[in-house]
Amino acid sequence: PDEIVVSELASRLKVNVTEVIKKLMMLGAMVGQNEVIDFDTASLVAEELGAKVEKEVIVTIEERLFEEEEDAEENLEERSPIVVVMGHVDHGKTSILDKIRNADVTSTEAGGITQHIGAYQVNVHGKNITFLDTPGHEAFTAMRSRGALATDIAILVVAADDGIMPQTVESINHAKAANVQIIVAINKMDKPTANPERVKQELTEYGLVPEEWGGDIVCCPVSALTGEGIDQMLDMVLLTADMLELKANPNRLAKGTVIESRLDKGRGPIATLLVQNGTLKSGDVLIAGTAVGRVRVMTNDKGLKVDEAGPCVPVEVAGLAEVPTAGDEFAAVANERLARELVEKRKHEQKEEQFKQYQKVTLDNLFDQM
Ligand code: GDP
Ligand code: MG
Numbered sequence: 001p002d003e004i005v006v007s008e009l010a011s012r013l014k015v016n017v018t019e020v021i022k023k024l025m026m027l028g029a030m031v032g033q034n035e036v037i038d039f040d041t042a043s044l045v046a047e048e049l050g051a052k053v054e055k056e057v058i059v060t061i062e063e064r065l066f067e068e069e070e071d072a073e074e075n076l077e078e079r080s081p082i083v084v085v086m087g088h089v090d091h092g093k094t095s096i097l098d099k100i101r102n103a104d105v106t107s108t109e110a111g112g113i114t115q116h117i118g119a120y121q122v123n124v125h126g127k128n129i130t131f132l133d134t135p136g137h138e139a140f141t142a143m144r145s146r147g148a149l150a151t152d153i154a155i156l157v158v159a160a161d162d163g164i165m166p167q168t169v170e171s172i173n174h175a176k177a178a179n180v181q182i183i184v185a186i187n188k189m190d191k192p193t194a195n196p197e198r199v200k201q202e203l204t205e206y207g208l209v210p211e212e213w214g215g216d217i218v219c220c221p222v223s224a225l226t227g228e229g230i231d232q233m234l235d236m237v238l239l240t241a242d243m244l245e246l247k248a249n250p251n252r253l254a255k256g257t258v259i260e261s262r263l264d265k266g267r268g269p270i271a272t273l274l275v276q277n278g279t280l281k282s283g284d285v286l287i288a289g290t291a292v293g294r295v296r297v298m299t300n301d302k303g304l305k306v307d308e309a310g311p312c313v314p315v316e317v318a319g320l321a322e323v324p325t326a327g328d329e330f331a332a333v334a335n336e337r338l339a340r341e342l343v344e345k346r347k348h349e350q351k352e353e354q355f356k357q358y359q360k361v362t363l364d365n366l367f368d369q370m
Contacts, residue, residue, distance in 0.1 A: 087157030095224035
């Protein structure tokens with residue numbers, strides 16, 4: 001193309017049209033958003049905004065940084081499932097997660113001390129399962145609203161003596177909306193008042209029909225107190241994972257989701273990252289939301305220092321210049337300079353957005369007073 005409409009250029013560059021008009025003014029061209037400019041001018045503007053022109057095509061800064069190549073089938077390897085535990089308060093989510101974590105012998109074999117970093121991996125019969133143990137609901141909602149849901153399977157915990165409660169229904173809706181496979185853990189089976197049949201009956205009212213009644217929902221009777229049924233439940237998680245044929249390519253730059261983050265007095269910003277594709281390595285340049293930096297120190301869920309984290313491995317990372325937001329996507333990138341440019345651009349956009357909100361609020365206030 002030898003010319004382009006100003007607004008089209010802005011949308012190609014994923015920037016506000018006023019940004020483009022401002023740059024054009026700096027170049028001495030007074031044009032409106034519906035006017036056309038020639039390609040040479042467009043490329044000057046693009047370069048001002050961190051983009052690049054290749055073979056008469058404008059490549060945005062995001063496209064230059066994150067090459068969204070599909071992984072070729074031969075590069076894909078089996079990966080472990082990522083599991084979240086959901087359900088009504090006091091039905092036993094924390095107890096189940098603790099039971100699973102403490103039953104994992106590899107954590108003590110490795111000589112480490114288990115530490116809570118928001119996610120952990122357990123080994124069951126030689127296969128790994130990754131559990132997210134961030135406060136279920138918030139993490140789930142935050143991730144889903146950012147469209148970066150890092151979950152394959154949801155274990156829905158329902159207390160056998162209490163049945164389906166409001167947050168159980170919420171959990172079902174979240175899991176369904178996110179298209180996540182549900183496995184039901186009917187917990188507190190040790191209680192004399194446990195009534196698993198009633199739980200199953202109630203589940204059908206929400207479209208979850210147990211396998212034994214001809215549906216496709218696996219129900220596992222468990223007790224987090226005695227440990228009864230937990231192993232069988234983990235086997236069902238692995239079986240479900242097999243059917244989902246989960247795969248990832250370990251031989252590429254890492255990307256994934258920020259699970260937790262905090263500011264440590266001594267070590268600076270700390271983020272728990274869950275790698276979903278690729279392998280994260282010490283020294284990698286990392287971008288997460290508006291935070292950028294190099295991976296300085298990586299620690300796994302057993303508190304051990306590691307130099308690499310492959311698909312589904314959660315790690316705590318020090319080295320970012322800022323604290324990222326839980327639920328943000330992260331990616332390792334090859335070009336540090338471009339990463340810093342992109343972060344500047346994102347911060348700028350954030351500020352503009354805040355300013356717009358501010359203007360809106362003051363205008364509203366003005367009208368209120370009239
Ligand atoms: P959460 O709010 O879903 O995380 O639930 P918790 O794991 O904190 O458990 C709530 C309460 O139920 C605690 O007092 C637990 O000790 C108790 N509890 C959890 N699982 C079981 C179980 O299998 N049997 C019995 N009897 N009590 C349980
Ligand atoms: Mg809890």
